Amino acid sequence: AQSVAQPEDQVNVAEGNPLTVKCTYSVSGNPYLFWYVQYPNRGLQFLLKYITGDNLVKGSYGFEAEFNKSQTSFHLKKPSALVSDSALYFCAVRDMSKAAGNKLTFGGGTRVLVKP
Amino acid sequence: KAGVTQTPRYLIKTRGQQVTLSCSPISGHRSVSWYQQTPGQGLQFLFEYFSETQRNKGNFPGRFSGRQFSNSRSEMNVSTLELGDSALYLCASSQTISNTGELFFGEGSRLTVL
Numbered sequence: 001a002q003s004v005a006q007p008e009d010q011v012n013v014a015e016g017n018p019l020t021v022k023c024t025y026s027v028s029g030n031p032y033l034f035w036y037v038q039y040p041n042r043g044l045q046f047l048l049k050y051i052t053g054d055n056l057v058k059g060s061y062g063f064e065a066e067f068n069k070s071q072t073s074f075h076l077k078k079p080s081a082l083v084s085d086s087a088l089y090f091c092a093v094r095d096m097s098k099a100a101g102n103k104l105t106f107g108g109g110t111r112v113l114v115k116p
Numbered sequence: 117k118a119g120v121t122q123t124p125r126y127l128i129k130t131r132g133q134q135v136t137l138s139c140s141p142i143s144g145h146r147s148v149s150w151y152q153q154t155p156g157q158g159l160q161f162l163f164e165y166f167s168e169t170q171r172n173k174g175n176f177p178g179r180f181s182g183r184q185f186s187n188s189r190s191e192m193n194v195s196t197l198e199l200g201d202s203a204l205y206l207c208a209s210s211q212t213i214s215n216t217g218e219l220f221f222g223e224g225s226r227l228t229v230l
Contacts, residue, residue: 034218043120043206043221051216090159101172101213102147106159 002027004093006107014115019081021110023074023091032094033074034104035065037087044090050074061085081114088112118143120209120222128228134195137225141188141209147171148190149219150182153204162205165190166213194227202229 003026013019025031032051036044048059055067065076074091088111092104121140129135141148150162161174165184182192188209194201204226208219 032216036221041223041226043122043223044208044219046218046220049216049218099172101164101166102149102208102210102219103161103164103172103174104149104151104159104219105161108158 002031002093002095002105004091004105004107006089006091006110008110009108010111010113012113012115013081015083016080019076019078019085019112019114021076021089021091021112023076023107024072025074025091025093026072027093027095029096031074032096033065033067034092034094035059035063035074035076036090036092038090038109039087047076047089081112083114083116086112086114120207120220122205122207122222122225124225125223126226126228128230129197130230131197131199133197134193135197135227136191136193137205137207137227139190139192139207139209139222141190141207142220145209145211145220146188147210147213148184148188149208149210150190150192151206151208152176153206153224154202159206162192164213171213197229199229202227 005024034049035047050067058064091107123138147166149164164172168184179195184190204224206224207222
């Protein structure tokens with residue numbers, strides 16, 4: 001069975017500083033990996049995904065993520081955080097088997113607080 | 117193009133009642149998935165429908181059910197509500213099934229069970 005871990009419940013960062021949100025995964029076979037963001041009382045918004053190819057994936061709103069197969073990690077990064085980046089971030093993995101369909105397994109989420 | 121629409125956005129029920137939530141996917145999307153989000157359990161997969169057929173099911177009791185119509189709209193039903201069913205229920209749509217595309221989520225239906 002696949003699983004995702006987000007080791008930090010909350011990350012605090014000052015505006016303008018780099019932001020990193022950590023994610024590690026466990027799957028059998030090659031993973032499809034995703035990052036989503038959730039603002040208060042809203043649904044999830046897609047940020048970026050890794051399917052195959054370059055290990056550095058660029059996404060929406062200046063976010064990027066680095067896929068590291070040997071460390072089974074997919075950390076989300078932003079070079080310069082904004083106050084508006086304060087939100088709940090979820091890492092997710094999809095099983096590539098046909099039987100799993102589009103089912104995503106989510107990590108527990110990391111709350112990001114960017115202070116002015 | 118309109119996004120995923122969920123109705124109602126908020127609702128309050130009492131224990132023992134049942135509830136039906138509705139989801140209209142993005143036009144042209146044929147796969148609809150449902151997730152439950154709670155502070156304690158996080159985001160958990162309920163089920164996925166494609167072409168009016170349930171293709172995958174999560175680990176939830178039989179009180180949780182769903183269906184999909186020919187226009188790809190989906191409903192989920194929870195019968196005999198329990199306090200622990202209080203949650204944000206999220207619907208997500210995708211063009212097809214088992215593809216590399218991302219899921220598009222609605223804003224959710226927040227259910228409170230008293």
